[in-house]
């Protein structure tokens with residue numbers, strides 16, 4: 395897709411389609427006024443006809459409109475200008491983009507000026523969001539099936555030069571959208587294709603494509619050398635070897651790096667503590683944390699973000715088998731603490747704990763881990779919120795704020811000491827599960843014991859990373875927007 399700025403007057407823009415938002419009750423903005431005048435009053439007549447309520451989702455397409463150079467005008471319901479917030483704006487942009495991609499339109503111009511005039515969030519936000527919506531709406535999963543229906547034909551999209559730096563905003567939105575699509579594609583790929591080795595190869599390719607990126611992949615022998623008994627215990631039942639992927643983006647001089655760490659369980663059967671069969675296929679999505687790290691790293695590299703960044707992926711497949719770890723087995727983590735594995739299905743924290751210890755060597759500014767860690771997070775938040783816990787309130791406040799800004803929202807849960815005792819074990823330094831209650835919190839308690847050396851935040855994305863229902867089933871690309879918002883803010887570019 396090509397994104398451009400066009401500051402010509404709207405009546406002279408020779409696009410295949412002009413997208414023009416119309417307020418509820420036919421109230422009109424400048425773009426509508428200009429087109430109305432050129433067409434001899436046609437637009438106001440339609441806008442105010444009472445045939446449409448101009449709610450988000452409603453639209454009306456005009457062919458060969460009089461008095462303007464464009465072939466079509468898509469009048470797009472924008473709802474009420476009162477209370478037109480980021481949620482409303484995102485909805486309107488998404489509707490417009492969907493209509494454009496469904497239509498036979500190659501070159502479009504989106505008249506953002508009328509919504510910018512009432513929107514408090516800035517023109518840059520609108521521009522970035524529009525580009526992101528275009529990228530994500532054009533995504534099709536095609537890796538393992540014949541094409542499903544017509545491909546979008548849209549080639550270019552222009553906007554008026556709104557806000558400060560609209561071109562950079564478009565580029566940001568495009569990169570975020572592309573990063574989300576990478577995460578979705580990796581998430582959607584089946585477990586027999588997207589293995590730990592596949593993720594390692596993917597990271598290696600990324601590093602080859604971008605000068606700022608370099609990669610290091612640890613195999614099982616190297617992990618054994620380091621004493622990563624927890625991580626290795628998860629992979630023990632699988633013929634797929636575990637991988638610890640370390641992808642660096644060097645963009646910010648001598649500053650301490652931000653470390654992003656993703657859970658990369660490429661399939662989670664539960665191991666010997668086998669999961670029930672119902673919907674077990676969804677456990678191919680158990681590497682969505684890893685996918686979001688790779689998507690964000692790619693986006694950061696594409697944007698040449700001036701931050702130092704390390705993307706880590708702890709990748710393994712959790713399978714039952716003759717060599718699989720058994721309930722009651724005790725393993726030693728790289729940090730030297732012993733863990734009684736009471737449930738082999740609580741494997742995410744086991745791969746992450748050794749990776750957290752490994753992260754200490756980077757002397758991180760902070761570590762954010764991203765993991766489809768607990769079913770309890772789905773029970774608590776459904777698909778809406780990323781669960782957030784951690785040991786540093788200012789880091790968490792930063793993430794909460796970023797979530798609000800990009801609408802990839804997080805909600806904090808307490809990590810009080812009182813919960814820690816649920817991990818007590820009679821036979822080891824700790825157990826890997828904390829019983830039935832407060833599952834998202836006790837999982838984070840386990841991780842917290844390995845994150846004492848740096849500011850740390852944990853995002854449990856079990857609810858937000860994919861949708862399970864019907865036609866919409868698939869990875870969402872979250873929380874790439876949240877991670878990118880955070881990185882852009884740290885780079886002073888949001």
Ligand code: BES
Nearest residue numbers: 680737739740766767768769770827856
């Ligand atoms: N990957 C799952 C978490 C999960 C389950 C995410 C369902 C989304 C939907 C994780 O490895 C897991 O199995 N967690 C267990 C932990 C329990 C054994 C303490 C869970 O949440 O049931």
Ligand code: MN
Nearest residue numbers: 662739740741
């Ligand atoms: Mn599990």
Ligand code: ZN
Nearest residue numbers: 659662680742
């Ligand atoms: Zn899992």
